[in-house]
Amino acid sequence: MPDKSAKKKNHPVLEWIIAIAVAVLLAFSIRMFIFEPYVVDGDSMDPTLQNSEKLFVNKIIHYIGKFDRGDIVIINGEDNKEHYVKRIIGLPGDTVEVTNDVLYVNGKETKEPYLDERKREAEESGFQLTNDFEEVKVPAGKYFVMGDNRQVSMDSRTGLGLIETDRVIGKSEFVMLPLNKIRATN
Template sequence: MLNLKANNELKRWVKTIFIAIGLTLVIRTFLFSPYVVDGASMEPTLHNHEKIFVNKVYYSDHFNRGDIIIIKGSDENYVKRIIGMPGDEIEMKGDQLLINRVPYKETYLAENLKFAKLQGSRLTEDFGPIVLPKNQYYVMGDNRLKSKDSRNGLGFIKGENIIGKSEFVLFPFSKIRNIK
């Protein structure tokens, strides 16, 4: 009798463990996942080796300008900020981003712009105007001097290549914060 009870208990534990593993795999694959920032292209917003929480439930018609997204590349994934939306005309003149010919304030660049001006240089080379095709996004890193992005290698980003939107920094624990 005792052996039968122990056997049933073991079966319950094995079943519970398999359900937990299955749920974890489904959640990480389709809903939420951690992602490690690799490099300095998003500084000072995100730093090398920080772990961010990525919401994979976003669909391409729910992304907004300024969202920090994870992009599926051919060799690796990238973390970048959406600058241009499908159909936008974007242009950069003298470190001023113009969207549909209207100046757009990039408050997240304040620290980097100060540093560039102290160095007597510009943060972003002039480009455009560029009109984005349907279902294509233009992305850039916040650290424009050290970023591989739509300007210099990634090109336009198709909506289907966006893995998800980053929500907050998860690690290191001393720097947990929302991402804007």
């Protein structure tokens, strides 16, 4: 008489299929909702970020909606096919302007240490790194962004306009490739 207390064993192939399916689902979920790699395309964030560097992007912060002035973020293009890497300069409710290569946020001079070397080079060459623009009021639900390479960056001043909060995918945490250039980005 057969032992009814013995458990039926699953087929080993079925167990592997289930394990692989769970792993794929987990990897997809992590990439979709937690973090994702992005590649820098172009020179708009030079010298902070170089063309072709791969970034580790924290996507959890997108769901929390807590970005800070100075954060480097990934922005969805309006067509959802292109992505842009920019720095948040103005938060909702801020006023932003540049006069004589000095950034003013809410009427106060704002230091940009990530631009110090570039500003020195610009001054030595007799030009401004960031062209003047009049005060811009950042409405609720939007951000004012700029690239660090101000002479070539398409950003809130030119082309991109003010960025809706739902277009900000996440915050760059560090450069992960190439391996010899691993470093924090914020």
